[in-house]
Each structure stands twice: as structure tokens, then as C-alpha cells.
Amino acid sequence: MGIKQELTRNFSIIAHIDHGKSTLADRLIESTGMISKREMVEQVLDKMDIERERGITIKLQAVRLIYKAKDGKEYFLNLIDTPGHVDFTYEVSRSLAACEGAVLIVDATQGIQAQTMANVYLAVDNDLEIVPVINKIDLPSADPEMAVREIEDYIGLPAQDAPRISAKEGINIDQVLEAIVTRIPHPEDNNDKPLRALVFDSVYDPYLGVICSIRVRDGAIKAGDRITFMAGGKQFDVDQVGVFTDRLMPVAKLESGDVGYFTASIKDVGDTRVGDTVTSAAHPAEEPLPGYKEVRPMVYCGIYPADGSRYEDLKEALAKLKLNDAALSYEPETSAALGFGFRCGFLGLLHLEVTMQRLDREFDMDVITTFPSVVYKVIKTDGSVVEVDNPANLPGPSEINYMEEPYVDASIMTPEEYVGSVMDLCQKRRGEYVTMEYIENRVLLRYVMPLNEIIYDFFDSLKSRTKGYASLDYELKEYRRSELVKLDLYINGDIVDALSFIVFSENAYPRGRSIAQKLKENIPRQLFEIPIQAAIGGKIIARETVKALRKDVIAKCYGGDVSRKKKLLEKQKEGKKRMRQIGTVSIPQEAFTAVLKLDDD
Template sequence: MKIVVSVTTSERSRLPSHLNRLCGSRLPARLRGVKFRNFSIIAHVDHGKSTLADRILEHLGAMGERDKRDQTLDTLELERERGITIKSTPVRLNYTRPNGEEYVFNLIDTPGHVDFNYEVSRSLAACEGVLLLVDASQGVEAQTIVNAYLAIDSNLTIIPVVNKIDLPAADPEGAAQELEEVVGIPAEDAIFASGKTGVGVPEILEAIVERIPAPSGSAQAPLKALIFDSVYDAYQGVLLFVRVLEGKVSPKDKINLFSNGKNFEVDRVGTFSPGLVVGQSLEAGEVGWIAAGIRDIQDAQVGDTITRTDFPTDAPFPGFKPAQPVVFSGLYPTDTEDYRKMREALERLKLNDAAFSFEPETSEALGFGFRCGFLGLLHAEIIQERLEREYDLDLIATAPAVIYRITLTSGEVLTTQNPAEFPTRDRMERVEEPYIKLSVMLPEEHVGPVMQLLQERRGSMVTMNYVGKRVELIYEVPFAEILYDFHDRLKSISRGYASMDYEIIDYREGDLRKVDIYVNNDIVDALAVVVHEDKAYSLGRKIVDKMAEVIPRQMWAVPVQAAIGGKIIARATVKAYRKDVLAKCYGGDVSRKKKLLNKQKKGKARMKQIGTVEVPQEAFLAVLSTED
């Protein structure tokens, strides 16, 4: 016998319990009373976010046997190679509790490195709660604290998870207690888990249901959706990753973007599994994607609000502060014909990475290129690698620099991040540079060497706190001093146990000088650096010595010089190829030898007048690796 039952949402709640169970599996998800939970995983770098996400996906059956792999949500090749998360990745999961209740989880795996902190803040805007991971062997680290306060400021529910309890050196109770002392999250609330073995995953899933609130907002209200990310698709145009706060959006709906007032018609909507899955609609509380035939990349601004043209909302979502780049570097194509291709690649990367910025610039040495802004050195390195791999570009990068504020003698105030644009000393009244508040967490036995390193970098101590078994050093340091190799030196000195986090606080006056580099008596503007006067000579000496090693030898001697203003402070020479013109001249009068040598000397002089020296990319990299 076949029974056909047709019910509405209101009638659904009045069905007898046995009939409810009978037809429940046949009803669409929304009619079965499915509830949503939106959450992110946040932690310090390498505390096991992506691995725990793998176990959650496995437990909920989101990965088949053929799809199983490590770091499932790390979709970029670079992420898998480096073992770090660069982009936040959303995924939709179905969870059925032991009592039969059904839930839909929208999980967003986030980066842990300080350079990608903006990715975390964007992900949190789409959530009601977070899993805060702490390594059971390492305890609370600098970025753990920062991410925890990001979640607290966003009024999100925090579920503390002590991860990696399977490690031999694990101290789960100590890590939970440390979390309570530093952040104020009760130790008894912590869940002990292992992303490697899957221990604790069922408890985490139940905690998500019990502790994280359901998303608010009515599907009958005017549409209000927040764009928290976007990506460019060659066939569908810009795909908007959205969190629907109120209302409902379906294909054929006319939508309006608040930032520019432009209207578009929705082609498709869908969710993440973690690939793109086409759906029928997105309602209040859901996380998904929208394709609306948006071809102009500039129209899709992260943080913008979407509403329906025929049923608009009154006010946009407040969004979040746009990220301000703090590190700048010049990127130039080695082949000038790739300039247009590079511009298109940069525009697409900017769409997917709102913290990245660029503007055209010209260098006498390198030709046409772009001045690019990043959140840190790792961010800059990742962008360059993505350009080279994903867009098949061959690039030259100049030394990174921060934004300097210059007050001229005329009273005019300039801001520049390009050392080549520095005015001459007689035109400058003072130069100010950005300072950061640097927090370093490390074991007590490494405090002395790390404090010495910070003093070498012109840092001044603010305070020193004892956190459990470790020490937190807080210093105020010029941002330019930690750009190049500070993180590597810190890890080396502390044997890998130290972690750091920083925030920019203000600008302060400094005794800064621009060091120009001359090759064969011609200035190379792309190699100019700004440095404190106390370090100008030593840095100039290291740069010219390094460059003399990597610049190819010519038929004549090539001088490489460092100068401040018109004063040469260091010089090295690329030795000329030598040809022994006296090889066949043995015996006889010495005047015959002098005649041959003078003839060779005149020939080299003529060659030098018309010759040019090619500066290879290794020479530009030499500026970045001037530390012994």
C-alpha cells in the first residue's frame, strides 16, 4: 500500500508522532524543521584547525573514501605545500543528533598566521560562534589571544577545544587552565580532542548544537545579505560568497548592491560542499554563493550588503573595516609585454583578497610595474607565488617598505611607501615611521636572547607578564625593523617555541636616511632602501658586497656603490674578465709589454662607454637577505 501525504509547514507540527517519523525522510529539509548553526574554527598557526576540520567532515560523511585527503578545505596548491591555511573556506554539513534532530552546519576554516588576520575577521562576520583551538603541548600562543578577542568583540559564542591531546608532551589540563588565566574562558568548558585520531569530535558536534545560538532573522523580511568573500569565474563572472541575514534570494530575483547602487539579476544560488553546489534559494541564516552575471570586478566589494530591488531593506549591514596594507613592494614583469596580463591577474587576486592593493608605477631600471600593498611579508610572498603559478608570470620584486610620513621644510606633509620617492635631506624637516606593539610568547629560558634581539631592532620594553609556564614580552618596535628576517631570527633563537603578534599603534619621528645603490655609476632606483642612520653604513656595506657576488662579470670592472645623498658610504667591485695579452710576449724589452697593456686598457674603456650591465633578480633578492 502506498500512502501519499502532502503537508504545509504549519500542518507539519500537528502530525501524529508515528506519521511524522514515517514521512519525515521524504520531506524537503526546510519542511523537516532543520536548524542551522554557523561557526568558524580559529587558532594560532599550526594548532590543527584544518586537521580537525578533516575529522569533522569524515564524521559527518561529507568525504567519500575516494575523496579522503589531508587538509581537505585547503584548496590552493600553495596551502597544501606549505601546510598552512591562506584562504577561509566554507563548507555545508548535515548533522543528525542521536535523538533524531537534524541540523545543518556551515563551517568556515580560517587561517592562523598574523598576515591573514583579516580573513579571520571576515569569516567571523558570517558566524554566531567559533571553535577556539589550543595546542595541548604548546598552550596559549600570541595569535590565540588575538583571535579570541576578535570573537569576543564580535559577540560570538566561544567553544574552547584543547587539540592534539595524543602528543607525548600534551598537557590538556594545563592548556585549559592557561586559557582561563589569559582569556577568561572557564577551563571546565574546554573539550579535549585530537584532530589526528578523531577523539572528541562527537562531543564537539554536540557542543556546537547546545552552545552556539541559531541564526536570527526572518525569511519574510526584506533581503539583507552580507558579502564576506568573492571569487572570479571565467564563465559565470564574479561569484559572491554571502551570509543571508534576513529575507530570501532565488534565481531570477533582481538584486541591488548598496555600495554603488547597481542592479543585477540572479542567475544561480547555491551552497558549499566544499565545492559549489547549485540550490533553489538561500534564506535567512544560511551561508552560500550567488552568481548574478557581474563582470566588473570592482562592483563586488567585500563587506557590501545585497538587497532585493522590489523589496529593499532600510539600511545596510555595518560590514567591517577595510584592511589597510602596511607593507609595500614593487612587482615588475621581466617581460614588458606581460604588463597587461599582470594587471588582469592582480585585479582577480584583489577580488579574492580584499587586503591586497596595487597601483601602477614606473622604474627607470625595471620599466612599467605595480606598487603593491600587503599585510605582511608572508602575504607578499604568497601573492607573488600565486601570480607566478596561477597566471604564468615571471616577476621581479623590490625590497618591501612601510609607509613613511615626511614633513617638508615648507610645512607640507607627504606619505610615501616608495624609497625612490624620498625628497632630498635639505627639503625634509622630519621623517616619521610606523611603530607596532609587539607581543612575544616564549619559554622563560629564552627570554634573555630574545630581549637582546628586540633591543638590536630599536625596541623598547612596555611590560613582561608570566602566563602559566611561559613569558609574554610586550615591546614597542619600529615596524620596518621586523620586516625582513625578524620572525626567522626569533624562531631560531627560541628553538621554535616563540610566537609573535603585532598591531600598529602610531607614527614616531626617527633619524632615517635613504641609501641609494649605484651600479656602474648609474643609480638603480628600485634598489633604494630607507634605514636608520645608525645602521646605514653596515647595511650599505652588506648590500654592495652581496650584489658584487651576484652581478655577472663583464669585460671591464663594474663598481657597485651605496650612497647617502651625494656621499659614497660603501663600494665593491665586480672584477673584469682577464685576458693574458702578455702570454706570447716573453723576453725582450719591457716597453713592448706596456704597449700591449695600454692597448688593452683603451679597448676596455671604449667598451665601458657603450656597455650596459644587466642586474639579475638575485641582486634584488640580495637586498632582502643582508643579514649574516
């Protein structure tokens, strides 16, 4: 056994959102002294503003710490950060697969949450040694013994000796470091085998090309090697290998047990998919590392520039985002209502939301999005199957034999007092009850639900029904046959393609009514009366009317009023700039956004 492997520990930190993962990571980095406190930027691992604001980590990354343990030896601790949200479950599982162990943080004030469980299962699946840690003991409401009991009773891990820490206050951080060294196994020495390295992250850098984060399982990799991506199939020549300190630090080689990166003038992150195995082109391994799967978008929507003249800007912005986000897909589409835009695919709603925010912040792009859609399977009368992620592409009713929609296994953790309300919500959203498990004063509910219902404002409803306490996790389960219809919206007799969506037939009436209502509230009065209709096929199921504009006049305008009144008119007109023309009707951008938010309570 190589001495290097014996002195290496590869681990992740797993936790529910807000249980203190990033803060603990910072403390570990500080305590190991690898980066001076002066250089420490708050939350080193979270690179992007959005992540910091939302308290989650989107792009994963690793860092190498040097720790002198109580046994007097110096260890390399490779901390691999994991994304913190349900949309990125697969990426989390690949990060975990790069480790031998995981630090499990449980918040002493909240105990186990839905995502704690989901992450523990992922860690167990990857045969990781789990090191429980009780965090936030400095808070007045902390109950560390409750957290210990929950870990023992519901996860089945001994937790009496778990470090009780406060990452925020820096209390007992050394205990965590010692536990990592003593409890987590060191990696195996497989230097004599052909190269196999797991890709767990990749980011694009304009100077180096794609920086591929890898965990070497077998063999070694160094600059000059020609390598193959076993699933992707492409070959590249390695320019540089290195490890992550506070920056990229080139090293001579990476060998089995190491966590680091390589670059190879790769232009497209799509060539370096997470979960793929890197091997030597000259001496390839026989089998790739297990667990690779192609991540496919689960949620689609149309994205259009609010200002139609900025189509090229939007195109450029998406291309730039795509550089670092292999999971994002987009292709051009046109809408009669919204003009030129893109059909974009996302891993889930959060991924979508984060992308919108990045478009806004990093590219100053104001966009209109259409209803998110899942991927439906349409079994046609001729027996062929087509996948539809855009209502506009749904074949005509006569061509459809039947349709299938994706269902997910959903886990919801909620405080006991909201169970009734959460169950009611799940029922309304066509959830099928599976189990219910009490964990202290909380309940873990499991439902099988159509994804269609989850992407439709479910998370907001869940939060509002539980005062923000409930947590949600879900995973794709299967496709099921379902009664689905396409709902169209007509404004002044003209169909608005951007507002069409596919809906469970029984929900079509209430949803059609509700959307017609929302449109009515958001379309300003015009010179003529504007009928708004929701229809299935040709059949009208809901109707609202925007009354004609009867009065738009400033009563007083004398010498002292001129500037003020003109400003008032200009302000009113400003809103009109963002109008979209549907036939003879002008529809403001807000109308498209408003219909995306429906309150079912």
C-alpha cells in the same frame, strides 16, 4: 522563532597555525557524512597547493554539514573557514562576524600561542560563544591538563569539559559536534526585516562571475532580486543563490541565519569587498552591518619579470591573480635598472610571499622583487601630506618638513629560554617594550614597533633566534614621526633605482654597508673594477669594490675535452642571460634577491 534557525549553527574554527584546524575541519566533514569518504580529498577546505604546503589557509570558504545530534534532530552546521595568518586579520574578523560561535583549538603539546590569543580576542570582539577543544592528545608529549589550565587562566574560559581530541586519529570528534549543537546559540529569526547580508568572501569563477559568500542577518535573498552593496555602492541582479556542500548547490532562497552564496554576473572581486553589506535595492536597510573597513595594502614592492620580454605575461598573471584577490593591488612602473614592471601592494609579507609563489607555480613567472616598503607619510614644507610607498617617489629633502611611518602593536609568544634573545631583536628593530606575560613556560611579549622593521627580515630572524618556536602577530597601531632617510646604491657610479629604500636614519650606515657587501658578493667580476657605493643624498656612507676579472681561461682542451669544456662555458653563460645591464655593468638577478635577505645576527 523559525524552526530553520533553531536547527542551524554557524561557527568557525580558530587556532594557531599548525594546531590542527584543517584536520579537524576534515574530520567534521567526514563525521557528518555529507561527503562520502571516497570523495574526500585530503583537507577539503584547503583548495590551493600553497596553502597545504605552508599549513595555512589563504582563501576562506564555507561548507554546510548535516549532523544528526543525540537529541535526534538533524542540524545544519555551517563551518566557515578562516585564513590562518596575521596578514589576513581583517578577513578573519569578518568570517567570525558571520558566526555565532567558534571552536577554539589548543594544541595539547604547545598550549596557547600568540595567534591563539589574537584569534580569541577577535572572537570575543564579535560576541562569539567559544567552545574550547584540546587537540593532539594522541602525541606522547601531549599535556591536556596544561592546555586546560592555560585556557582557564589566560583566556578565562571554563575548559574542564572541553573535548580532548585527536583530529588526526579521529578521536572524540562526536564530542566536538555535540558541543557545537549544545553550546553555540542558533541564529536569530529576522526574516521580516529588510535584507542585510554580510560578505565574508568572494572568489572569481570564469563561468559564474564572482561568487559572493554571505551570511544573511536579516530578510532573505533569492534569484532575480536586485541588490546593492552598501559600501561599494554598485547594484546587481542576483542570478543564483545557494549553499556550500561539496560543491555549489543552488537553493530557492537564503534567509536570516543562513550561510551561502549568490552570483550576479559580477566581473570584479573589487566590487564585492569583504565586510560589505548586501541589501535590497528596492527596500534597502537603513544601516549597514557594523565593522566594514576598506582593507588597504600595508606593504609595497616592485615586481619585474626576470626575463624582460615577459612583461605582458606578468601583466596577465597579475590580472588573473587579482580576480580572486581583492587585496592585491598593482600598477605599472618602470625602473632604469629593471625595465618595465609593476608596483604591487600587499596586506603584509606573507601575502607578498604567497603571491610570488603563485606567480611562479601557476604562471611560471620568474620575477625580481625590489625592497618591500611600507607606506610613509611625508609632510611637506608647504603643509601638504603625500603618501609614499616607493622610494623613487620621495620628494627632495628641501620639500620635506618631516616624515611619519606606521607603527604596529606586535605580540610575540616565545618559550621562556629565548626571551632575552627576542627582546634583544625587538630592541634592535626599534621596538618599544609594552608588557610581558608569563603563560606556563612561555612568555607573551608585547612591543610597539615600526612596521618597516618587521617587513625587513624580522620573521626569519625571530624564527632563527627561537629555533622556530616563536610566533608573531601584529596589527597596525598608528603613524609616528620618524627620522627617515633614503638610501641609494650606486654601481660603477650609476644609481640603481631598484635598490633604493627608505630607512631609519640611525640604521642607514650598517644597512648601507651590509647591502654594499652583499652586492659585492653577488656581482661577478667584469673586465674593469666596479665600485659599489651606498649613499644618502650625495654623501657616500659605504663603499665596496668588485675587483676586475683577471682570469677566465680553460687550461686544458684536447680532443677528449671539447664537448665537456663547451658545456662548461655554456653553463657559465646561461647564468648571464638573467643579467641586468646597469650602465656598463651586468648585474645578475641573484644580486637583487640577495640584498633582500640580511642577517643581523
